[in-house]
Amino acid sequence: MLTDYLTMTAPLMTAPVLPARKPVAPELIASLRQRLGDRFSTSEAICAQHGRDESYHAPHAPDAVAFAQSTEEVAEIVRLCAEYKTPIVPFGTGTSLEGHVAALRGGICIDVSQMNQVLRVNPEDLDATVQAGVTRKQLNEYLRDTGLFFPIDPGADASLGGMAATRASGTNAVRYGTMRENVLSMTVVLSDGRVIKTAQRARKSAAGYDLTRLFVGSEGTLGVITEVTVRLYGIPEAISAAVCAFPTIDAAVDTVIETIQSGVPVARIELLDEAQIDAINKYSKLDHRVAPTLFFEFHGSDAGVAEQVENVKVIASEHQADDFRWAKTPEERTKLWQARHDAYYAALALRPGSKGWPTDVCVPISRLADCIAETKRDLAQSNIPSALAGHVGDGNFHLIFMIDPHAPEEIAEASRLNERMVARAIAMEGTCTGEHGIGYGKMEFLLSEHGAAVSVMQGIKRALDPDNLMNPGKIFHL
Numbered sequence: 001m002l003t004d005y006l007t008m009t010a011p012l013m014t015a016p017v018l019p020a021r022k023p024v025a026p027e028l029i030a031s032l033r034q035r036l037g038d039r040f041s042t043s044e045a046i047c048a049q050h051g052r053d054e055s056y057h058a059p060h061a062p063d064a065v066a067f068a069q070s071t072e073e074v075a076e077i078v079r080l081c082a083e084y085k086t087p088i089v090p091f092g093t094g095t096s097l098e099g100h101v102a103a104l105r106g107g108i109c110i111d112v113s114q115m116n117q118v119l120r121v122n123p124e125d126l127d128a129t130v131q132a133g134v135t136r137k138q139l140n141e142y143l144r145d146t147g148l149f150f151p152i153d154p155g156a157d158a159s160l161g162g163m164a165a166t167r168a169s170g171t172n173a174v175r176y177g178t179m180r181e182n183v184l185s186m187t188v189v190l191s192d193g194r195v196i197k198t199a200q201r202a203r204k205s206a207a208g209y210d211l212t213r214l215f216v217g218s219e220g221t222l223g224v225i226t227e228v229t230v231r232l233y234g235i236p237e238a239i240s241a242a243v244c245a246f247p248t249i250d251a252a253v254d255t256v257i258e259t260i261q262s263g264v265p266v267a268r269i270e271l272l273d274e275a276q277i278d279a280i281n282k283y284s285k286l287d288h289r290v291a292p293t294l295f296f297e298f299h300g301s302d303a304g305v306a307e308q309v310e311n312v313k314v315i316a317s318e319h320q321a322d323d324f325r326w327a328k329t330p331e332e333r334t335k336l337w338q339a340r341h342d343a344y345y346a347a348l349a350l351r352p353g354s355k356g357w358p359t360d361v362c363v364p365i366s367r368l369a370d371c372i373a374e375t376k377r378d379l380a381q382s383n384i385p386s387a388l389a390g391h392v393g394d395g396n397f398h399l400i401f402m403i404d405p406h407a408p409e410e411i412a413e414a415s416r417l418n419e420r421m422v423a424r425a426i427a428m429e430g431t432c433t434g435e436h437g438i439g440y441g442k443m444e445f446l447l448s449e450h451g452a453a454v455s456v457m458q459g460i461k462r463a464l465d466p467d468n469l470m471n472p473g474k475i476f477h478l
Helices: 002-007 026-039 044-049 073-082 138-143 158-164 212-214 249-261 273-282 302-317 330-341 344-347 365-380 408-425 443-450 455-462
Strands: 064-067 088-091 108-111 118-122 126-129 184-191 195-197 224-231 238-245 268-272 292-301 323-326 355-362 386-392 396-401
Touching: 002 323, 026 064, 026 443, 044 238, 073 088, 073 108, 073 184, 088 224, 088 344, 088 455, 118 138, 138 158, 158 224, 184 212, 184 249, 238 302, 238 330, 238 355, 249 268, 249 292, 249 302, 249 365, 273 344, 273 386, 273 455, 292 302, 292 330, 302 323, 323 330, 330 344, 344 355, 344 386, 344 396, 344 455, 355 408, 365 386, 365 408, 396 408
Parallel strands: 064 108, 088 108
Antiparallel strands: 118 126, 126 224, 184 195, 184 224, 238 292, 238 323, 268 292, 268 386, 355 396, 386 396
């Protein structure tokens, strides 16, 4: 069945459909400049900076950038743009990976990076409300003396608004979940300038539609997120991290599967293949064995962590793992996880001058070994350099192709490999993206995954944004 699916899957990656860009009305430019002063820019350099993310996708600059400082300002900007039927593209830190911030149809970029206030922390309720421009590191620094922390860690120091918009995840997701599980409420400015709050702070509710989950993952296509209320967690009594190499990638993946199926509440469990380990050794000046490797982190009480460690060591030893190498101090753990977060840049450093093509899929944990094994077989038969890493505790893994952006044959080959991997994941009842999102890079894959359900998504988009002003050209064609 899988072979049949792959055989009949035609190339899916298509360039975005780009209608002719309409010039922004001079009256709109004048009104925004008068309202925002030097926080409004039509500078070519600033616009170019706001039209690209961390991906290989071609940048598309907006016509102007508005730096907002409050929900009220965002609402006013949106109302003006709606009056002149001008596209709007929200911007946080620009760390997305599927062209989310590209202004495909021009218009006004609303940069929320100056909306960077922690508005309220409720220690008794384990939640915090922040403006959308607050980054995850900023929030955790603010929480440092409270005994609490925010665990969602996509690697980049992304804004909380952007993380909500892209349904971000990361290394801690196997224990703490993704943004979907950790956003309690949001303040959102709709396409006509109305301001709504999606929910109260209660941990559960049966009151009406779940608007919070609707906007989490909407990628700026339904509204501009201006405030986010997130769950917090107590800093664990004990934290322990370790690195363990395996003779084969199958042995490493089987260890992951058995660990999860055994109910061990591991906080982080990351897979890196030989190429990725070699890259981070060189980039981060580490000395790990160049072999398929798992990075572990355990959270809990002293006794709980000790029990988790022993259980995982037994499972790993059954798969001929090396001895665990421990990161014993906070500084050693920070260095270890920073190296993991720098994996993208480490891979690019293996091929100077290359451009990164990152992609990801996610499958049910029982199909993870098959999906990775078949993907690795494809990679072994290709001459495109690549590295594999993943938050494999929840079935999610990533590839990065290091391509020469001036070599069409390499772009075509990376596209072919990506299409096969995505088709394979969907055939295994997985998804075309576990955490990168759709943007304009995976729109056709979304159709393959959801079929007729995409028309329902399009109907929701039309109802909330009838003029298609909010980040047009993303998630699906309209």
